[in-house]
Amino acid sequence: MSYETILVERRDRVALITLNRPKQLNALNVQMARDITDAAQKFDADETIGCIVVTGAAKAFAAGADIKEMTDLSYMDAHRLDWFHLWDRLADVRKPMIAAVSGYALGGGCELAMICDFIIAADTAKFGQPEVKLGVMPGIGGSQRLTRAVGKAKAMDMILTGRMMDAAEAERAGLVSRVVAPEKLLDEVFDAAKTIAAMSLPSTRMNKEAVNAAFETGLAQGVRFERRLFQATFAMRDQKEGMAAFVEKRPPSFSHD
Numbered sequence: 001m002s003y004e005t006i007l008v009e010r011r012d013r014v015a016l017i018t019l020n021r022p023k024q025l026n027a028l029n030v031q032m033a034r035d036i037t038d039a040a041q042k043f044d045a046d047e048t049i050g051c052i053v054v055t056g057a058a059k060a061f062a063a064g065a066d067i068k069e070m071t072d073l074s075y076m077d078a079h080r081l082d083w084f085h086l087w088d089r090l091a092d093v094r095k096p097m098i099a100a101v102s103g104y105a106l107g108g109g110c111e112l113a114m115i116c117d118f119i120i121a122a123d124t125a126k127f128g129q130p131e132v133k134l135g136v137m138p139g140i141g142g143s144q145r146l147t148r149a150v151g152k153a154k155a156m157d158m159i160l161t162g163r164m165m166d167a168a169e170a171e172r173a174g175l176v177s178r179v180v181a182p183e184k185l186l187d188e189v190f191d192a193a194k195t196i197a198a199m200s201l202p203s204t205r206m207n208k209e210a211v212n213a214a215f216e217t218g219l220a221q222g223v224r225f226e227r228r229l230f231q232a233t234f235a236m237r238d239q240k241e242g243m244a245a246f247v248e249k250r251p252p253s254f255s256h257d
């Protein structure tokens with residue numbers, strides 16, 4: 001697999017997607033949206049991959065959607081563009097995805113990180129939805145995902161003022177799960193990704209689906225959904241293996257089915 005705007009590599013059961021438009025601070029153009037989505041969908045379909053990591057560069061994870069590409073768009077251009085649909089397809093990836101964020105994650109960059117299942121950040125990370133300063137607004141789910149992640153007060157503050165949040169504030173607010181030194185970022189993320197990829201793949205898919213249901217349904221419906229999935233895990237070989245391994249005091253050997 002080779003792409004114009006991203007680099008891809010795999011390490012055992014972990015796939016890495018690195019945004020690669022460094023001169024533009026990884027500004028997300030349409031080609032990049034196509035490349036990221038295509039790579040993620042291919043890794044999602046590959047049963048030998050258990051977790052996908054998305055990262056950028058030290059200065060910028062991604063400084064937003066490509067403003068230069070958008071400047072002259074008409075309403076009908078924006079309406080016709082498959083841009084939003086591409087990001088929806090990324091959100092539909094069933095395998096766990098981790099964003100490893102260093103430097104700027106602004107606008108579409110912050111939104112891309114939030115489409116991932118969780119964010120691990122370097123202490124240099126800066127998050128923001130500065131679209132209001134350009135006379136526009138978040139368009140890849142930012143107003144919805146940021147609000148669910150950090151609550152109304154902070155989301156309104158960020159989106160209406162366009163200010164940036166540093167990594168410490170983002171961790172306090174619940175936007176990121178861990179903050180580490182920049183030089184440790186990829187090791188930390190790979191450790192987490194390897195841990196996830198070593199679990200039973202159908203189990204991690206179901207766990208992801210259940211947590212996501214918390215964002216999309218009410219409590220009673222979410223709990224019922226969780227219960228059905230929990231019961232379904234008993235149809236998996238990996239449930240038998242995981243529990244047998246515990247009882248026999250040995251590490252499990254999952255067959256991912």
Ligand code: HXC
Nearest residue numbers: 023024025027063064065066067068104106107108139140
């Ligand atoms: C296009 C961008 C860009 C962007 C940076 N660049 N961000 N190009 N789109 N979003 C380019 C600059 O034009 C410049 O190219 C080069 O990258 C380096 O950027 P500088 O501004 O010179 O770097 P610096 O002074 O360090 O400032 C970094 C920065 C700033 C604070 C991140 O670049 C910035 O504010 N960028 C825009 C952030 C933003 O508004 N993001 C939201 C975009 S709208 P040249 O060729 O001049 O050297 C959005 C909408 C999402 O994301 C929804 C869409 C559907």
